[in-house]
Amino acid sequence: MSKTLIRGAQVLGGAVQDVLIDGETVVEVGTGLSAEGATVIEADGQILLPGLVDLHTHLREPGREDSETVLTGTRAAASGGFTAVFAMANTHPVADTAGVVEQVYRLGKESGYCDVQPIGAVTVGLEGRKLAELGAMHDSAAGVTVFSDDGKCVDDAVIMRRALEYVKAFDGVVAQHAQEPRLTEGAQMNEGIVSAELGLGGWPAVAEESIIARDVLLAEHVGSRVHICHLSTAGSVEIVRWAKSRGIDVTAEVTPHHLLLTDEMVRSYNPVYKVNPPLRTEKDVLALREALADGTIDIVATDHAPHPHEDKDCEWAAAAMGMVGLETALSVVQQTMVETGLLDWAGVADRMSFAPARIGRAKGHGRPVSAGEPANLTLVDPAYRGVVDPADFASRSRNTPYEGRELPGRVTHTFLRGRATVVDGKLA
Known part of the structure; x- marks a missing residue:
């Protein structure tokens, strides 16, 4: 040895x-x-930190290997200091069965660069109409504990309630992409002064906040765990803070790009800044930093969303949403949180290792740097x-x-x- x-x-x-x-x-x-x-x-x-854990990564395989593979994605993760990543379910085919999550899990084992824990879809085909095989995915070799339709919102309250009830049986968690679809039809960027000046369709903060408010109440009602993906507005922070004050079992994440970038970047019309949820205002950015510092937001998660050149090097309206982030996440957190005095390195270890491992039940990760x-x-x-x-x-x-x-x-x-x-x- x-x-x-x-x-x-x-x-x-x-x-x-x-x-x-x-x-x-x-x-x-x-x-x-x-x-x-x-x-x-x-x-x-x-x-020296415990290995970083990312609760929100898009590895694209199976189906979009032109964007990323489990191998290239885990190499990127290792380069960024990550030893475990949770792979989102919006692949092709969707990871909504035991067979698909086991394939992703096996590919992660073969890569050898980083542990890969698949996230299972909440609904069949991410269509929001029928619960996926949650129990079968949990009982599979992959041992799925986190379920999400990320990229789409579980907007049906009955379906969301059933999912929250179902995962209670094995201490699972539903990770919600909070986006009321009717309020974001045709949305291209954050709704505000900049979107009005540029003439781009706006994505209002209330579209995120209304879903979070509903879901924390559902989680309280059924006594289950809910996790909020890529929280991006000051209003969302206040809702999560209120829910935690009531003892509701809610956790939340923020991405590095929402800690640093604002909707002012969109004035360049460079599609590299097109992301979902969109870049928000400076006021939102400052609120997110403060919330991460005080623990209202539990973790940093990358939402690493790779796209091939042709899907981004085009006009704004046609461009895909998303940014890569695994290899720059820690640097952005250092700049926005450590160098501003909002977090020390022990706090970084908590938000980027201990807490995400705890939320996702990542065995062997998020552990103290100590003997044994x-x-x-x-x-x-x-x-x-x-x-x-x-x-x-x-x-x-x-x-x-x-x-x-x-x-x-x-x-x-x-x-x-x-x-x-x-x-x-x-x-x-």
Whole structure:
């Protein structure tokens, strides 16, 4: 069994310590450690975090391998410091049966770069009319615990209630894409001053907030868990805060791009800024940051949404919605949350590892950096500054809003159960 000694790392941004890995496990954390025959990594004060966990990733396989595959997506995840990702169900065919989720799970095992936990669809074909095989997907080899029709909203209240009731039997969670479809017909961007000036169809905040309000009340009524995907408005923050004050079992996520970018970017008409939910206002961005800091929003999730060149390099109205995000997520969080003083690195570990692993029941992930725990680890150089170049991405797609932008921080090493998947900033 191989040994690795990480020497002089700030564990969770705190005390400088050495960490000894033997095989798949952290065996010792302390100072002045040594190990004969071990590979030594001189961390020089870099930040050592538990491996990051993304509760919201689109890997596209099966069906859209021109955008991404499980292999390329997990390589991108490892590059970004992730050791586990949850793969959304809007594939072709849809992951609404045990057979499809087991295929994705198997492909993740074969990739070897990152653990892949499939998310099952809530409804058959994401059509919102009939519950999918929730129990069969949970009982499959994939052991699905998170269900979502992400990309589409479960807008039928009866279907949503039934899903929440069903998943209670195995402590599952329904992750809702909150978008009232009748209020967003033809929507192209956030509804507001900018959309009016540009003449683009608006996506009003109330379309998100009304669904969240309904769903937290349904979750309270049936005593089940509901998770809000990519929360994006100040009003949504207040609804989730209110629901938590009542003891409702609700959790929520925010994407890195909603922590940094605003609808002002759309003035360029560059489709790279077209995303669902849309980029909102500066007021919303500041509210989201504060909510992530105070715990109203539980986690950061990338909503990594790869698209091939032809689906983005076109006129705005015809362009697909979505951005890639796995390889830039930690840098954006460092810029928006750490360098602003809203979170320390221990807080980053909570929002990007501990909490998402807990919500998704990701076994072996989101664990403390301590003896006896699985060696799923991420080493970050926070002093690094670099300009984003999509040509360097491990992802198959290049639709990033950060091209040419300088971002802080770099993942130098990622370990999946003690095996280095990234070494000195490059895929192993």
